[in-house]
Amino acid sequence: MYSIPVLLVIFLFAHSLIVFPVYILSLISAAYMYTQTFFSAFVAEVAIVLFAGYEFQSDLIWISIDVSISTAIILTMMFDKRLKSYTHDNDSGRGKIKKKEIYRDYLQSVVGVLILALLFIEGVENSRIVITVSVLVLYAVGNYFYLHRKNLIGDFLWSFEREDTPLGIGSIWFASGILLAFAIINSLSVLYIVLFVLVIGDSAATIVGVNVKTWPLFFNKRKSVGGFLALFALSAVFGFFVIGYLGILYALVGAIVESATQYPLDDNYIIPLALTALSVAI
Template identity: 35%
Template sequence: MELFNFAYLAVFIIAVSYILIKNRETFLIKILVSIPIMVGLVYFSGSFFVLPVYLFSMIVSTYLYTVFFYFPFAVDFVLIILSIFGNFVPVRFVFASISISILLSMFLDKNMRKYDVTNNENKGKDIQRETSRDYFQISTGVITIAIFALDGIKGRILILLAILLIYLGGNILYLNNRNRLADLVYMMERKDTKLGLGSMYLAAGFLFVLSFTRSLQLIYISAFLIMIGDSLATIIGMKIRSRKLFYNRRKSMAGFLGMLIPSFLFGLFFFVYFISAFYAIGGTFAESISNKIADDNITIPVSIVIIHFIISMV
């Protein structure tokens, strides 16, 4: 075990040195911002295994939509499989390493921020395409909840493998977009938006929540808020004309209530009413401020984790 532990540390040191020599401008800020996060991951996990997983997940998200994506993805995939099935480190720390690295990297990357701004600016402009996109996201949420209902907490591994395939498939289809499958996927994307960008943010956001809990009840409400509630807000906000929110003129009261009420009712299956209300209000508010701060696939998961910690301390 110790041999593998130090082997992972050696891989991390070599990889950091290489990327800072080859592409210092792109990675320096990301590495510096990540230092306290990586220190925390090592401290709480008690292992160096998390370091190369974190680093290669960062490299993968940086090189998304390029041919340079594939090699770091292959290395990251092997490291993740070894970490999980070799029982080198608790699964939640692998999830945290992947999700935090990807979300932080995409947030700090100016190109990804530009893609995300374009994605949010075009939200709701094409009602037919947006509706198809949101119905697909709702079905994804239903399938995710069903996986955990059938397989329990072990469903985390299946979800992780599916997310890794989403990243791989998105990159392949973007670089090889002259086929029917790519055409079908593009039909559900917003105009001038990178293929699968929203799905990749969503996947990383859900992984972020999974890294903080083993509670199936919390996983169920998280999947509903991130995948179903968010989509309901968009669909209802487009189809029902209502007053705009005073703190975000791009969001409407109809969309706010369209997410809040179903999320609260769904939460009642697993929590007492005031805890269900806490998650529903927090998640809905996080969605409603998303254009002002960051993508809703970041703000909603972060709000869920914050609420989880608040409730745990009460």
């Protein structure tokens, strides 16, 4: 029942009827994630997204699509017992194999640089379309190779995953957070900072936290002072370069949110959510 009020809020925000089919199909596909049934709803969702995007060629359409997909997936991840248990397994496995955590964050940094480069070259509107389509492709790829693991590509993708965790569960939180940021933020400079904190700052926090022994944070013993300072320092320098002193505020909020977020939430979504809310507030 929680999904109906949220759908109405999204409609009031987007003022587009496209939110209804996209949101509902996103809920269904998310609920059947990692099963064959997923693809039935997903194919219908992709068909509607591509048709609406091509037919209307409006930035508002893509904004409506992004916020619908992001919100529907995250609500399902938070309230569906099966998916919630997967998130718990992902959180429990965090940091157990240090070498794998570092590889994951190097990969996240590479993805982040590519997204920042795309944003720099294409601007917000064109990048929004590319990101939306890319997220849908990766969503399908993750589900396919969860079901068809024993092959060269599957083995490679699974090599980045934490133990006892379904393929790409953390990436789904990550992609949903990026979709939300692109849906709501129209400022190129602010998007730069939000993405930098999420993909570069967050990765730096893990890499430093794993390799440099410092005190644990008093409000979250699983996170360290070193990781907090690494995220804040890098993001503050970048943020100041982009928008001045206000960029330091974004860095501070990002560092606090990354350090404080715990199960059942995931910092890959909460960081862009918090920074997007900050951008709206100021």
